[in-house]
Amino acid sequence: MFSTQAVFWVQLCMSPLQLIYAAVRTLIDVICSQVHGASKLRSTRKGNSATDKLMQKKLTQPATTPSSVNYHFTRQCNYKCGFCFHTAKTSFVLPIEEAKRGLKLLKQSGMEKINFSGGEPFIHKSGEFLGKLVQYCKEDLQLPSVSIVSNGSMVREKWFKKYGEYLDILAISCDSFDEDTNQTIGRAQGTKSHLDNLSKVREWCREYKVAFKINSVINTFNVEEDMRDRITELNPVRWKVFQCLLIDGENAGEDSLREAERFVISEEQFQEFLERHSSISCLVPESNQKMRDSYLILDEYMRFLDCRQGRKDPSKSILDVGVQEAIQFSGFDEKMFLKRGGKYVWSKADMRLEW
Template sequence: MMMLSTQIVYVKMMLQVCFSNLHSIVLSTLELVFSWVGVNAGHGRVCVAHKAAEAVKTPTPTSVNYHFTRQCNYKCGFCFHTAKTSFVLPVEEAKRGLRLLKESGMEKINFSGGEPFLQERGDFVGKLVQFCKEDLQIPSVSIVSNGSLIRDSWFRKYGEYLDILAISCDSFDEDTNKLIGRTQGRKSHVDNLYKVRSWCKEYKVAFKINSVINTFNLEEDMREQILELSPVRWKVFQCLVIEGENAGDDALREAEGFVISDQQFQDFLDRHRDITCLVPESNEKMRDSYLILDEYMRFLDCREGRKDPSNSILDIGVENAIQFSGFDEKMFLKRGGKYVWSKADMRLEW
């Protein structure tokens, strides 16, 4: 009996050693895999290695921002996703990527640009919105637009599939909008904003406003207009500089003249503190707390103040690509990235 007990203890010890060695081998393998410098074929962009410990923990792509186009009809001076290419994925390839994201845990998809309504006069983004809501059953589908190209006919065709439409508006003064570059020709950006607001109410789409606070609008008082428009959320951003996009030798924009201090941003927030729908986002909160996909469906890592792309999720899958996203999941939750984002749950009075 004593012999049998000794043998059992010996077997247990051997199993522990085996499992310990196996664990070490797995970690070493992961370190090798994620230390490999992968070149994104055809685009000449490099994926830089991350630490193995980070690679082991895979973030869930709960909320994803897909910038499927870089083209825009506006020329905002602080834009940090500029028209470096005119590439847009074929719609079926985009759908394939969206399905991969859903299978990996995506609950919210936001389509952005560039200007999303430029491609196929809005039909491209409309098809993706319908696919995400109807086929993939994604709880929240949203779009960020400047509002200048949206038509009533788009809402009639695709409005039922859209949860939230966010319109970018940095000022309610047309001269200020011109200084910023948020304008085209003689069109009134503010008039378009109010028009789109009325369509959102008519077609039961939750209405949101995004504003970038910068040197040209930091003294503005927007309380009256925001209360009148009554968005479900008013996202207020501090102007952010990204190397290669709106700063540096290769940049298409020069945002240095738009940058404000943390105190100036806080002063603007203090002036509007009574607006209950206001959601502030400083540079610190914004930089690493978004999962951003570019036009090739590559995650963009902004931790070094620039956009370093992963390989495309279409080539290596979501789980592998997201390791190179630089995504700060804790900051995402801290800034209120998870909220009631399906219009079915908002109980809005249309």
Template sequence: MDSILRLLGLVLVTLALLNLYYFRRWKRPVSVNYHFTRRCNKTCGFCFHNATTSYMEQPDQAKTGLRLLKNAGMRKINFAGGEPFLYPKFLGEMIDFCKEDLRLESVSIVTNGSLVTEKFIKKHGSNIDILAVSCDSFHEDTNIEIGRGSGNQVPQLYKIGVWCRQYGIKFKINTVVCRLNHQEDMNKHIDVLQPFRWKCFQVLIVAGENDSSSTLRDGRKFLITDQEYQGFCQKHSRQKSLVAESNRLMAKSYLILDEYMRFLDRDGRQPSAPILQVGVRKALQSVYWDEKAFKDRGGIYDWSRKEGSCSEVNQGLDW
């Protein structure tokens, strides 16, 4: 009997060690981009997350999914679309939940800026760490040609920059470098706006989203060469806030959760099962996520309103 008990104990210890090893090695969703809607009030010609559905998760279900992500290791959430400010009530509720209930280190939003109001910022700003506004040109005619502008993109960007400083939110600018703007010199405006982070993406083609005349958007006409993209980055290299993301770094390094709370695969056509059905770990196992590229592109940075949070973020990562 004693030998059987010893053997059983050895088996249990072995299983516990294997489980601990597996837990330490499985991919943890440190930073997640939740595209809770595909609807948008703009028509950017290169968009790779188009309004192919109008579905949006119910608030209670969305909160359940966000809690699952937090329990699985999420420390930063980024709300995106579509245009998240089309649904200010839902967005505000999720922001407050992530900060006040989940206590996430960073809550950020990516928006085209057109629907951002000071009233919203005043109500929810204390729970927003980063507000990123997409601006591809400081020439309104170029913004209009891209499909992002209606003649007031630049004044609205400046207005949001003021609100962010006023309410203690980190102000970020996202720029997609494409055929229509790669020769533009934006230094003067970046000098004035002083974003804490200026993300410059090389325009990206995603299969099934913006890669042909049969998709809602056809981004091929906006493509630029790697050399043209590098030329844009070189022109703005004196900007300390510049974060350049080429296609190589961008395509596989983002964890994107769609409106059904599924992780999207790198080609955008093979999503996981919804995390509400199978859990986060199993959903992550079914898609490709390049953790090294995530780190290489600077996916971990000082992403909280609180100073010194970056060192905390790096603790416990297995890279």
């Protein structure tokens, strides 16, 4: 540590140019320290180190248009499906004004369709948070399509009365038409009937003019099931049929909250299920490869998730760096998106449904 006198004599011996240089270096050090401190406050919304290394290279690529985005704004859920690949690892939900800001950024970048998912999207504030976002996207942002994926257990008719007019599509997850199978999978809450909820929601969709859709994950416990009669009876506009997918850190691996390995089926088993149901015209198959490459997924921090390596590698948040910078790390394959039928008639105004 120099004494005050020593510092004085050193400064006296320095030229004016050296003094200016020293002052500038000190100012730079102070600014860098402040920037570093501010960046730490945003650490929960950052991606991994690979994001920074690839940033400049990625930004030279052509811009991707986020025409259809899946926003998993909450990880909380009242079900415990054994193959869930977006588990309750946090309880974080953005303040609604921040969520709206992010949605507006997406709209300005070309988003036409938003799909709200979870977790269970109706669980946060009993569906009010979700309802306000749905209304904002349709009324303020004027998006052609607003949709939701839900397990159906927490949907209430009063929600339809208040927000149904702003919703284009409601997809209900249903993996089996056998209650015991649903219990085995974990798509249940206590002794409540998942299938009774499914039927009620189907009727509300018809009454409040919301297009009804069904999502099914095909796994070891339902792969032999014949669902043709029930799907025909429910008459969804689309029946999404997914192959059970492993995601490291979510439903597989040391840090996961699920052990989905026992649910995994082979490509051959998946194809046999598809062939058995080939007479269902609304069936839309989703193999593992299609799912990994062709979805734009935002997590609860509004970070794009790249699933190509069998895990979820996050970008930085669009709230911090903007959509075009973050989307470069999404792993999104637009050709695969179009090939799997990701672009379809997704506005209920254009579906010409007979309610």
